[in-house]
Amino acid sequence: MNARPAESSVTLGEAAREAARRHHARLTKPVGSLGFLEELGGQLAAIAGQEPPPVPRRPTVVVAACDHGVVDEGVTPWPRSVTAQMVRNFLEGGAAINVLAREVGASVVVVDAGVEHPLPPHPSLLDLHVRRLTGNIAREPALTVDEAAALVAHGRAIVASLRANGIDLIATGDMGIGNTTPSSAVIAALTGRDPRAVTGRGTGIDDERLARKVATIEQALRRSGPPSDPLRVLAELGGGEIAVIAGLVLGALDQRIPVIVDGVISLAGTLVAASLNPATLGVVVAGHRSVEPGAGVVLETLGLRPLLDLDLRLGEGTGAALAVPLVRAAARLLHEMAEFDQAGVDTLDAGASARS
Amino acid sequence: MNARPAESSVTLGEAAREAARRHHARLTKPVGSLGFLEELGGQLAAIAGQEPPPVPRRPTVVVAACDHGVVDEGVTPWPRSVTAQMVRNFLEGGAAINVLAREVGASVVVVDAGVEHPLPPHPSLLDLHVRRLTGNIAREPALTVDEAAALVAHGRAIVASLRANGIDLIATGDMGIGNTTPSSAVIAALTGRDPRAVTGRGTGIDDERLARKVATIEQALRRSGPPSDPLRVLAELGGGEIAVIAGLVLGALDQRIPVIVDGVISLAGTLVAASLNPATLGVVVAGHRSVEPGAGVVLETLGLRPLLDLDLRLGEGTGAALAVPLVRAAARLLHEMAEFDQAGVDTLDAGASARS
Numbered sequence: 220m221n222a223r224p225a226e227s228s229v230t231l232g233e234a235a236r237e238a239a240r241r242h243h244a245r246l247t248k249p250v251g252s253l254g255f256l257e258e259l260g261g262q263l264a265a266i267a268g269q270e271p272p273p274v275p276r277r278p279t280v281v282v283a284a285c286d287h288g289v290v291d292e293g294v295t296p297w298p299r300s301v302t303a304q305m306v307r308n309f310l311e312g313g314a315a316i317n318v319l320a321r322e323v324g325a326s327v328v329v330v331d332a333g334v335e336h337p338l339p340p341h342p343s344l345l346d347l348h349v350r351r352l353t354g355n356i357a358r359e360p361a362l363t364v365d366e367a368a369a370l371v372a373h374g375r376a377i378v379a380s381l382r383a384n385g386i387d388l389i390a391t392g393d394m395g396i397g398n399t400t401p402s403s404a405v406i407a408a409l410t411g412r413d414p415r416a417v418t419g420r421g422t423g424i425d426d427e428r429l430a431r432k433v434a435t436i437e438q439a440l441r442r443s444g445p446p447s448d449p450l451r452v453l454a455e456l457g458g459g460e461i462a463v464i465a466g467l468v469l470g471a472l473d474q475r476i477p478v479i480v481d482g483v484i485s486l487a488g489t490l491v492a493a494s495l496n497p498a499t500l501g502v503v504v505a506g507h508r509s510v511e512p513g514a515g516v517v518l519e520t521l522g523l524r525p526l527l528d529l530d531l532r533l534g535e536g537t538g539a540a541l542a543v544p545l546v547r548a549a550a551r552l553l554h555e556m557a558e559f560d561q562a563g564v565d566t567l568d569a570g571a572s573a574r575s
Numbered sequence: 576m577n578a579r580p581a582e583s584s585v586t587l588g589e590a591a592r593e594a595a596r597r598h599h600a601r602l603t604k605p606v607g608s609l610g611f612l613e614e615l616g617g618q619l620a621a622i623a624g625q626e627p628p629p630v631p632r633r634p635t636v637v638v639a640a641c642d643h644g645v646v647d648e649g650v651t652p653w654p655r656s657v658t659a660q661m662v663r664n665f666l667e668g669g670a671a672i673n674v675l676a677r678e679v680g681a682s683v684v685v686v687d688a689g690v691e692h693p694l695p696p697h698p699s700l701l702d703l704h705v706r707r708l709t710g711n712i713a714r715e716p717a718l719t720v721d722e723a724a725a726l727v728a729h730g731r732a733i734v735a736s737l738r739a740n741g742i743d744l745i746a747t748g749d750m751g752i753g754n755t756t757p758s759s760a761v762i763a764a765l766t767g768r769d770p771r772a773v774t775g776r777g778t779g780i781d782d783e784r785l786a787r788k789v790a791t792i793e794q795a796l797r798r799s800g801p802p803s804d805p806l807r808v809l810a811e812l813g814g815g816e817i818a819v820i821a822g823l824v825l826g827a828l829d830q831r832i833p834v835i836v837d838g839v840i841s842l843a844g845t846l847v848a849a850s851l852n853p854a855t856l857g858v859v860v861a862g863h864r865s866v867e868p869g870a871g872v873v874l875e876t877l878g879l880r881p882l883l884d885l886d887l888r889l890g891e892g893t894g895a896a897l898a899v900p901l902v903r904a905a906a907r908l909l910h911e912m913a914e915f916d917q918a919g920v921d922t923l924d925a926g927a928s929a930r931s
Contacts, residue, residue: 247669247670247671252778252888253893298921300921301921305920313603313912315604318912319908321911422605423608510610526885528884531612544678545883548675551674552671555677557667557669564657564660564661565657567653
């Protein structure tokens with residue numbers, strides 16, 4: 220297997236984006252008055268190379284789950300057993316992501332990307348683990364480069380398979396006790412920011428544990444040496460769910476469908492994907508701004524504007540799922556709104572229009 | 576008719592809000608990790624006096640439309656004819672608010688609160704006008720106090736009637752060429768802020784027209800004298816749609832249902848309602864932060880946190896409609912999420928829980 224995924228040769232449809240901009244100017248509203256929804260409509264048109272862009276009808280949330288050796292360093296008060304228990308909760312429909320996916324009309328697919336405790340087979344569970352627990356990044360690599368590459372490839376293949384089954388919008392999610400630690404480590408390595416600037420309280424840890432978490436990330440960065448290839452950074456400091464999410468983003472570009480990314484874990488995966496192939500940013504929609512500082516750093520680094528800012532810090536894809544109606548709305552506006560001349564609505568005279 | 580609406584004697588259910596907080600702590604997620612959605616769930620419980628709160632199943636957007644004499648001062652480049660034309664567009668389903676309402680599963684009701692050009696009867700159009708054009712606020716009151724009171728009462732009655740027909744969530748919207756001018760005037764009068772701090776570019780006017788708009792509002796404030804009773808401010812400086820929206824907010828409190836308010840025009844109405852009865856704030860959800868500076872001033876003055884911030888400046892209720900899924904989600908989480916003990920998910924030990 221190629222360690223570095225081949226760059227996608229897909230070119231996004233800038234002509235379709237420009238057509239969406241002109242279309243918006245004909246719709247019965249002041250020019251630009253739908254704000255960021257107009258930009259989002261243009262992005263959707265560019266992704267599909269089609270204007271108006273297709274309205275996403277079958278969104279799915281892909282929740283990648285993994286366990287982390289670094290939990291042994293005491294970076295979280297939660298026991299690792301919770302990862303597998305929460306996967307069962309996802310499969311039974313009782314977690315927050317299930318409720319929010321139902322609300323927005325999305326399905327949920329769970330990926331076992333390295334959960335420590337074996338899970339029973341389930342039609343909504345893809346078992347793609349290449350190992351059952353990552354290495355403790357303070358002392359050893361999380362994954363080998365080959366394992367990381369395999370998980371990224373799995374992520375890409377998941378999107379191809381979902382697309383073949385009619386899925387037209389991906390939202391990314393994660394589950395993994397302790398996984399804000401590797402996410403912050405990956406973000407620190409790929410952005411060059413100080414670990415303190417990208418490390419937060421995760422599920423809500425106290426000052427003492429936060430200091431331990433920062434020290435653990437510093438130790439991991441010292442151990443792994445100067446950042447090099449993004450795939451090597453992912454292997455040294457990341458985790459299974461981060462790798463699969465990076466693959467989902469690359470896969471969305473392959474398939475030319477939008478991918479809504481969630482909080483800090485998904486953004487770590489997005490940063491890996493964008494480091495491997497900057498063209499991925501064309502298909503990425505940032506679902507929300509998490510309270511985790513690393514999330515803000517990635518959004519800023521990649522120039523992504525989040526659709527929501529509700530102080531969420533749960534993960535699972537919750538902040539991505541909540542953004543689905545906004546993405547669908549951006550596409551529908553270009554399909555369903557009347558134009559000035561059709562609707563018999565007076566527009567500005569040319570002079571006034573040019574002034575405003 | 577009483578000029579000042581009687582204060583509602585409804586007391587919101589603080590016990591239900593507290594029950595929602597305790598309920599959230601038992602759900603399978605870290606405490607507080609759903610951020611503002613948890614507060615919103617508590618608010619919905621308090622509104623209904625019930626925990627879990629009812630899930631809004633039949634939301635409706637009420638779009639109040641009116642024409643404004645102050646357009647004669649040149650505050651907007653759009654002709655007044657557009658108000659009636661856009662009302663027809665609403666009734667035919669081609670406007671942005673129709674698309675967004677469909678996306679979020681809401682119906683649309685249009686209220687003629689003083690449109691200049693007579694409108695044909697339509698089952699979704701309530702003709703509640705008390706006059707067909709407001710006075711030019713630079714030179715005369717927009718409405719008499721009796722007219723303003725009648726329109727507020729109409730707004731309250733609309734909510735009572737909708738509630739009787741099963742509607743359980745109101746979103747407010749507006750249409751009226753020139754109506755950011757009276758909205759900014761009302762906001763300046765009721766907050767004591769300088770007109771320049773609460774006046775924006777509306778549909779996108781240039782610097783010259785913005786200066787004229789500010790000067791017009793200053794003239795209106797001088798003419799109407801020191802602000803007194805909120806109903807008198809509404810009559811002197813407001814408009815039909817602002818009055819109806821104030822009534823919708825008061826009516827939502829009467830009926831103990833949530834009301835999602837839109838941008839600067841809706842917030843001017845909300846400010847009037849809150850000035851008449853501060854208890855209304857208990858039922859108000861701010862849909863979004865409009866780019867209009869007056870909107871930000873009202874949100875800050877009333878302590879409202881907007882759910883969205885997408886640079887919208889269209890009105891019609893668009894920013895309120897887009898927030899409907901978030902409100903519904905906040906209620907559904909309290910109905911549908913599993914609790915730790917039910918789901919067999921380990922929780923923190925008491926010590927760790929107390930620390931985090």
